Amino acid sequence: MSTAVGQERHRLALQLLTPEGPVFDQDAYMIVAPSVQGEVGILPRHTPFIAFLRTGETRIKLMDDTQITFATTEGYISVEEDRVLVLVEQAERAEEIDPERARLALERAEAALAEAGDDEVARVAAESARRRAENRLRVASR
Numbered sequence: 001m002s003t004a005v006g007q008e009r010h011r012l013a014l015q016l017l018t019p020e021g022p023v024f025d026q027d028a029y030m031i032v033a034p035s036v037q038g039e040v041g042i043l044p045r046h047t048p049f050i051a052f053l054r055t056g057e058t059r060i061k062l063m064d065d066t067q068i069t070f071a072t073t074e075g076y077i078s079v080e081e082d083r084v085l086v087l088v089e090q091a092e093r094a095e096e097i098d099p100e101r102a103r104l105a106l107e108r109a110e111a112a113l114a115e116a117g118d119d120e121v122a123r124v125a126a127e128s129a130r131r132r133a134e135n136r137l138r139v140a141s142r
Helices: 099-118 120-140
Strands: 012-018 022-028 029-037 036-043 049-053 057-060 067-072 074-079 085-088 092-093
Touching: 012 029, 022 057, 022 067, 022 092, 029 074, 029 085, 036 049, 036 074, 049 085, 057 120, 067 120, 099 120
Parallel strands: 012 085
Antiparallel strands: 012 022, 029 036, 029 049, 029 057, 049 074, 057 067, 067 092, 074 085
């Protein structure tokens, strides 16, 4: 996408944070994140906004139109003026995902789910681990 001479694209100051620290912290043109209500796309000058995020794929379009994709887990997104803050439990860049490791994690989660039986806490933990592993595999395959 090109802009006319003399026109500057507006920017989003975007931070993607996990408990371990920042995963992404630079200007971007757009972010698409998986809210619990469906995908949300944020462009510069977006109205103030807060939403809960579900496990899914978060895509960031940089100012030069390249795209970075992350497998992200639950969290939230906050938009204020041209600042966007995404806080999630985990975020892994698509090209850094090891598909074999993700497959093994999925197998472990499915085994834990089968063993959980009536233990609701174990079942919820195993289902969460399964969703994360499935998401990592889906994002890595794109």
